[in-house]
Every structure is written in C-alpha cells, then in structure tokens.
Amino acid sequence: MKTVIIKYNAGNVQSVMYALERLGASYLLTDDEAEIRSADKVIFPGVGEASTAMAYLRERGLDKLIPSLKQPVLGTCVGMQLMCRYSEENNTTCMGIFDIDVRRFPATPGFKVPHTGWNNIHSLQGPLTAGITANAYVYFVHSYAADVCPQTTAICDYIRPFSAMLHRDNFYAAQFHTEISGDTGQRILDNFLNLQHGQAK
Amino acid sequence: MLTKRIIPCLDIKDGRTVKGTNFVNLRDAGDPVALAAIYAEQGADELVFLDITATVDERKTLIELVRNVAHTINIPFTVGGGISSVADVSALLNAGADKISINSSAVRNPQLVNELALEFGSQCIVVAIDTRYVNGEHIVHTYGGRRPTALRTIAWAKEVEDRGAGEILLTSMDTDGTKAGFAIKLTAQISGSANIPVIASGGAGLMEHFVDVFTTGKADAGLAASIFHFKEIDIPVLKRYLQENGVEMRL
Numbered sequence: 001m002k003t004v005i006i007k008y009n010a011g012n013v014q015s016v017m018y019a020l021e022r023l024g025a026s027y028l029l030t031d032d033e034a035e036i037r038s039a040d041k042v043i044f045p046g047v048g049e050a051s052t053a054m055a056y057l058r059e060r061g062l063d064k065l066i067p068s069l070k071q072p073v074l075g076t077c078v079g080m081q082l083m084c085r086y087s088e089e090n091n092t093t094c095m096g097i098f099d100i101d102v103r104r105f106p107a108t109p110g111f112k113v114p115h116t117g118w119n120n121i122h123s124l125q126g127p128l129t130a131g132i133t134a135n136a137y138v139y140f141v142h143s144y145a146a147d148v149c150p151q152t153t154a155i156c157d158y159i160r161p162f163s164a165m166l167h168r169d170n171f172y173a174a175q176f177h178t179e180i181s182g183d184t185g186q187r188i189l190d191n192f193l194n195l196q197h198g199q200a201k
Numbered sequence: 202m203l204t205k206r207i208i209p210c211l212d213i214k215d216g217r218t219v220k221g222t223n224f225v226n227l228r229d230a231g232d233p234v235a236l237a238a239i240y241a242e243q244g245a246d247e248l249v250f251l252d253i254t255a256t257v258d259e260r261k262t263l264i265e266l267v268r269n270v271a272h273t274i275n276i277p278f279t280v281g282g283g284i285s286s287v288a289d290v291s292a293l294l295n296a297g298a299d300k301i302s303i304n305s306s307a308v309r310n311p312q313l314v315n316e317l318a319l320e321f322g323s324q325c326i327v328v329a330i331d332t333r334y335v336n337g338e339h340i341v342h343t344y345g346g347r348r349p350t351a352l353r354t355i356a357w358a359k360e361v362e363d364r365g366a367g368e369i370l371l372t373s374m375d376t377d378g379t380k381a382g383f384a385i386k387l388t389a390q391i392s393g394s395a396n397i398p399v400i401a402s403g404g405a406g407l408m409e410h411f412v413d414v415f416t417t418g419k420a421d422a423g424l425a426a427s428i429f430h431f432k433e434i435d436i437p438v439l440k441r442y443l444q445e446n447g448v449e450m451r452l
Contacts, residue, residue, distance in 0.1 A: 014296065179275070180299060186275050
C-alpha cells in the first residue's frame with residue numbers, strides 16, 4: 001500500500017511520519033502530482049496559517065488536484081480547514097470539499113483561545129471512529145473551527161459545538177492531531193489506513 | 202469538556218535523565234525514552250524535557266533523543282533548555298518535538314518570541330518564566346532562578362502573550378522543591394488575565410496541591426518532576442482523585 005503525505009508549506013509533519021511508522025505504514029512525503037494520484041491513501045496535514053498555505057497550494061496547482069482525488073484523503077488540523085469552503089483566518093477562500101465555513105472562536109470569558117489540550121469528541125459516525133467510544137479524548141490546538149454541518153462525523157464542544165471530524169465521499173478530516181492523540185488518535189489513523197476502496201464512498 | 206493537564210518533567214543531561222527515579226520496572230533509570238513511554242502509558246497528558254546542558258556535542262545528543270521520544274510516544278511533548286534561535290527551534294521541531302520552550306533567551310531578546318511565533322506558529326512556542334518574590338514584588342529570574350532580572354512577572358507574562366507565545370510555563374522558585382504546594386495566588390493572577398494556557402510548576406507535594414492549582418489557581422496544566430519520578434504520586438491515582446474532586450481529567 002502506498003501512502004502519500006502531501007508536502008507543502010504548512011508546518012511540521014514529523015510527528016505524522018512517526019505516527020505512520022508506529023503503525024508500520026510506509027509513506028512518501030511529496031508534492032508531485034503523479035505520486036499523489038497513484039497513492040492508495042493521501043494524508044493532508046497542516047499546522048500554520050490558512051491564507052499562506054492556500055496561496056502555496058494554488059501556486060502548485062494542489063488546490064485543484066486535492067479535490068479531484070478519488071482515493072481516501074485525510075486532512076488534519078489546518079489541512080481540514082483548507083478542505084472547507086472558506087476560513088475567517090485572513091479571509092481565505094479554501095478548497096470547498098466540505099460545505100461549511102471555518103470561523104474563529106469568539107473571545108469568551110473563561111475560555112482561552114487557542115483551544116489547547118485534550119477534549120472529548122461525541123456524536124461519532126463513519127468508519128474512522130470504529131472502535132472509539134463516545135467522549136474519547138483527543139488533542140486539539142486551534143483558534144478556528146468549522147461549524148457542525150450534515151458532513152460532521154464527530155462533534156467537540158468548546159465555546160460552541162464544532163466539527164471535530166468531517167466526511168464526504170472519499171474525503172475525511174479531523175480538526176485534532178491524530179498523531180499525538182494517544183491510543184484514540186492512533187486508532188483513527190489506523191482505521192483510515194485500513195479503509196477499503198468500497199468504504200470510501 | 203477541555204481537561205486540565207498533568208505534565209511530568211524530565212531533566213536531561215547528555216541525553217540521560219538526571220535525577221534518579223524509582224521505577225522498578227525501568228531497567229535503565231537514566232533512559233528518558235523508556236521513562237517517557239511509561240508516563241505516556243500511565244496517562245500523562247503531555248511531557249516536558251528540560252535539557253540542562255548546552256555544548257554543541259550535547260545538543261546533537263539531544264536531537265537524537267527527541268527523535269527517539271517522538272518515535273516512541275503518541276502524546277505531545279515540549280523540549281526546553283538552551284534554545285536561543287530560529288535554527289535551534291527548527292532542528293528540534295524537525296526531530297519531532299511538538300513544542301519548544303524558551304526562557305533566558307526570551308528575556309535577553311524578547312523579539313525572539315515574535316520571530317519564533319511568526320516562523321513556527323504560536324501553538325508550539327512555550328515561554329517559561331521562573332519567578333521569585335523579592336521585596337514585595339514578583340520578579341522574573343533567569344539561569345535556573347539564580348539571577349534576578351528587571352522584569353516584573355505579571356507584566357512579562359502579558360508581554361510574552363502579546364508577542365505571540367502560545368503557552369506560559371510558570372515556575373515559582375519560592376515554592377519549587379518545597380513540596381508545600383504551588384504558588385496559587387500568582388498562578389491565579391497570571392492565568393486569570395492571560396488568554397493563553399498557563400502551566401503551573403513548583404511545589405507539588407500532595408494530590409490536594411493539584412486540586413488547589415486547578416481550582417483556586419486557575420491553571421490549565423500542572424507540572425511536576427520528582428514526585429512522579431519517585432512515585433510519591435502515581436499519575437493514574439492522581440488523575441482519578443482530581444476527577445472525583447471536580448477537576449475534568451482525561452481518564
């Protein structure tokens with residue numbers, strides 16, 4: 001099985017690579033179109049700022065390539081946000097794979113932003129959370145979040161309920177960092193790697 | 202609900218843990234990777250590695266250690282000690298550290314906080330503040346708490362947040378090593394006014410101290426070293442105790 005991590009300018013992906021190694025998966029870190037298209041699984045990670053990341057994707061045509069992929073694709077953190085329609089972070093038009101916008105957490109007394117640390121996810125649906133119990137804890141670090149929508153497959157509550165996970169066709173996404181979310185994160189990543197093509201519908 | 206975090210801290214010298222430990226199931230008590238794995242298994246929410254060496258050779262050892270830790274554990278960890286440039290941070294993050302922590306170098310050059318936040322994102326920049334109460338004021342200290350600076354602690358905490366720090370690691374030199382409890386009032390003052398998480402450190406001796414620092418002290422995370430290393434407090438027991446006392450924990 002060939003797993004590709006999309007290489008772009010959004011931060012450090014070392015932890016993602018180590019997480020794949022812990023699961024015994026080999027991977028390739030690349031921005032090459034042919035390599036990405038021929039992969040069985042594509043991971044689109046991200047840490048960083050939305051507008052800079054989108055500009056980089058556009059420059060390399062990755063903003064058109066990613067939505068056209070047919071194999072299972074997993075976006076995490078900023079990767080997930082870039083798969084939504086629009087992000088309030090520097091007023092950024094994103095790829096529109098998911099029909100929802102990303103909004104900043106409003107300043108709220110008693111709630112710090114970024115939302116940093118372990119929080120629980122509930123209302124779980126879909127194949128990636130198979131074997132995960134409701135209210136399992138995962139690790140978040142983010143100031144922007146996608147609202148809950150029909151494509152939401154996991155919800156987290158912080159200031160407002162938001163999409164902790166999204167799913168549409170072959171596209172999956174998690175706002176939290178699967179790679180450092182303990183056994184729960186590892187299971188979600190493993191479920192993604194074990195998706196059969198038939199499931200990716 | 203967002204939980205409070207329990208963070209064991211490992212002091213590292215030349216790639217090895219410095220202070221002894223009391224883990225009978227650990228064959229090599231000086232092996233930070235094995236100790237990290239045990240803590241992760243026990244339910245530690247995060248780990249901090251503090252490198253107390255500074256020579257170039259020893260830095261290479263540290264990078265190798267970070268790589269091994271990142272490869273082994275699946276929870277976030279922070280690396281601090283002797284970090285003073287974008288290049289230092291880049292090397293540690295590329296080796297797999299999730300966050301880095303700066304202390305004296307931020308005091309010497311506050312602009313470094315801005316530079317690092319811009320380059321790597323606030324989420325991975327922790328500013329450690331060592332503070333001591335001197336002549337009626339909380340004063341920032343550097344060099345392991347030995348050297349006083351001209352900075353007032355509360356104002357400095359605000360400044361590093363404004364400059365882009367993602368978290369504050371607040372260590373009270375007054376309570377550190379006493380096992381008499383965290384510096385509750387100061388932690389509450391800083392955490393209450395900051396919009397970024399505050400990790401409280403220094404003084405943990407009893408499980409009640411953690412309840413105090415999370416409730417009255419408003420801390421987002423509690424850090425300790427020897428009480429965990431010497432198993433005076435067992436992390437799973439501590440986390441259950443906190444949950445029973447109304448502090449949200451990841452169990």
